[in-house]
Amino acid sequence: MDSVVEISNLKKYYHSGLRGVLVNALDGISFSVKRGEVFGLLGPNGAGKSTAIKIILGLLRQNSGQCLVFGEKISSRTKSKIGYLPEAPNFYKFLTALELVVFYARMSGMGAKEAEVAAKNSLEVVGLKDALNRNLSTFSKGMLQRAGLAQAIVHNPELVILDEPNSGLDPIGMNDMANMVLRLKGEGKTVLICSHMLREVERLCDSVAILYKGSVAACGNLRELLSDTESVSFKAKNPSLEFLESVDKSAEKFGVKLETETSPESLADFFNRIILERSGR
Numbered sequence: 001m002d003s004v005v006e007i008s009n010l011k012k013y014y015h016s017g018l019r020g021v022l023v024n025a026l027d028g029i030s031f032s033v034k035r036g037e038v039f040g041l042l043g044p045n046g047a048g049k050s051t052a053i054k055i056i057l058g059l060l061r062q063n064s065g066q067c068l069v070f071g072e073k074i075s076s077r078t079k080s081k082i083g084y085l086p087e088a089p090n091f092y093k094f095l096t097a098l099e100l101v102v103f104y105a106r107m108s109g110m111g112a113k114e115a116e117v118a119a120k121n122s123l124e125v126v127g128l129k130d131a132l133n134r135n136l137s138t139f140s141k142g143m144l145q146r147a148g149l150a151q152a153i154v155h156n157p158e159l160v161i162l163d164e165p166n167s168g169l170d171p172i173g174m175n176d177m178a179n180m181v182l183r184l185k186g187e188g189k190t191v192l193i194c195s196h197m198l199r200e201v202e203r204l205c206d207s208v209a210i211l212y213k214g215s216v217a218a219c220g221n222l223r224e225l226l227s228d229t230e231s232v233s234f235k236a237k238n239p240s241l242e243f244l245e246s247v248d249k250s251a252e253k254f255g256v257k258l259e260t261e262t263s264p265e266s267l268a269d270f271f272n273r274i275i276l277e278r279s280g281r
């Protein structure tokens with residue numbers, strides 16, 4: 001499987017505040033997103049996710065390291081193959097859903113007729129067929145997210161980047177969003193999701209990278225990461241608490257930690273463990 005995004009030793013710092021204090025937003029991160037996979041970019045607030053996404057999109061330049069998209073440095077050619085749903089998109093509210101998506105289709109270089117057909121099609125895909133001609137000002141949050149996804153996929157991009165796609169969605173909306181992501185995957189597209197909704201990420205993603213303070217704390221195939229816990233198990237008929245405590249104490253003597261949890265871990269547990277380890281708490 002070839003890489004759609006290949007990030008190597010990427011560094012980005014900002015000068016912040018009046019004194020220009022240096023903030024290491026990305027401190028040499030490396031990961032790759034393979035063609036056709038759903039990839040989750042995770043991390044607590046301030047970990048560097050948005051900075052990484054902006055660099056992939058060509059909206060920001062790194063200070064050093066490399067970011068290749070479709071094997072090339074970012075250019076207008078590579079950008080035309082990317083669809084992007086920003087977190088909390090701020091669309092022109094006086095446009096109808098159709099006008100909005102046609103606008104983005106035209107920006108991607110389509111002619112008027114082609115843009116209208118593509119816009120109607122992508123609005124139908126996201127479930128807004130009956131709201132084509134409604135003003136965005138009358139849309140609920142969930143409908144705005146759908147319209148945002150429609151603009152992100154209208155030009156049939158190969159790579160779709162979704163920043164907090166579940167923001168403001170109710171459980172039904174989240175389920176619909178998940179189905180749309182799986183549909184994109186089924187069409188052979190690569191999807192990069194940046195999210196704090198770990199249950200959804202666990203359900204959808206093939207691979208993840210967890211960022212912490214500008215570094216990669218964990219990265220790889222999700223199933224492999226989650227089954228990576230070492231555990232010791234034994235069978236005993238109705239063990240008493242006393243017995244269990246004595247086993248635990250004897251194990252401790254030999255430097256063995258008995259785990260009562262069995263693998264695979266949930267992504268949320270894995271995430272918390274990795275972040276706690278990194279933060280030394």
Ligand SMILES: Nc1ncnc2c1ncn2[C@@H]1O[C@H](COP(=O)(O)OP(=O)(O)OP(=O)(O)O)[C@@H](O)[C@H]1O
Pocket residue numbers: 014015016023024025043044045046047048049050051052
């Ligand atoms: N324009 C900027 N100027 C100065 N510092 C910035 C700027 N943008 C981001 N930072 C800092 O860089 C670090 C990484 O920020 P970034 O927005 O990439 O994190 P994030 O993982 O996307 O966080 P969140 O989950 O809150 O969106 C943070 O310490 C942030 O304060």
